[in-house]
Amino acid sequence: MTNSSSITETVDAYIAAWNEGEPERRRALVGQAFAAEATYVDPMMSGSGPDEIAGMIGAAQQQFPGHRFVLAAGPDAVGDHVRFVWRLEPTAGGPAVAVGHDFATVTGDGRLGDVVGFLEQAEAA
């Protein structure tokens, strides 16, 4: 990974961070995905800066054992903004338990700045 990342690499690192259970590897992925001044907010949680965001993701993972995040659509960029859709689905297969639509600013080096997560209706079981 170079200092300047493509938005696809950045979003891949973001999804990987949400799926990484080992704290040190997760923190490294968060550092690839988020800028140093990044913020994150969704209807259930928020964090400011990579350290806090990495801890927030770790706490969220405790709520969803046996599940993984999958990129469902995007990334789709407009100017220095990007959006993408993710699904949280059972690792063993089956319908998603949550679907989210994330919007973010993109910093000069291709990392995420301010991320806002909205929740879609989950798929029917």
Add this chain to the structure above:
Amino acid sequence: MTNSSSITETVDAYIAAWNEGEPERRRALVGQAFAAEATYVDPMMSGSGPDEIAGMIGAAQQQFPGHRFVLAAGPDAVGDHVRFVWRLEPTAGGPAVAVGHDFATVTGDGRLGDVVGFLEQAEAA
């Protein structure tokens, strides 16, 4: 309209501004919907401040005579951010020619700050 607007009133004024063909009334609606320091960007146009945004909307309307914007979903707020979906459809009825997903910051008085418009796939004819 008071100085402090609900986000529903703000988004209603935003949609009304996109549908208002008379420049003075459109500028008034833009002033209700957008903060003084507001910016707008989508894949086709951008504007900064209510005067420029009102002019931008007027220019865009020239491209779509006989069409109107309709709020299709939302507004859905997370913290001081909001999103909503609109459709551009023939005034006489029929499938939408464009569908957009707008994301915006919300200022302290309930107006839109920075608006980013993404385009969805239009409906099949």
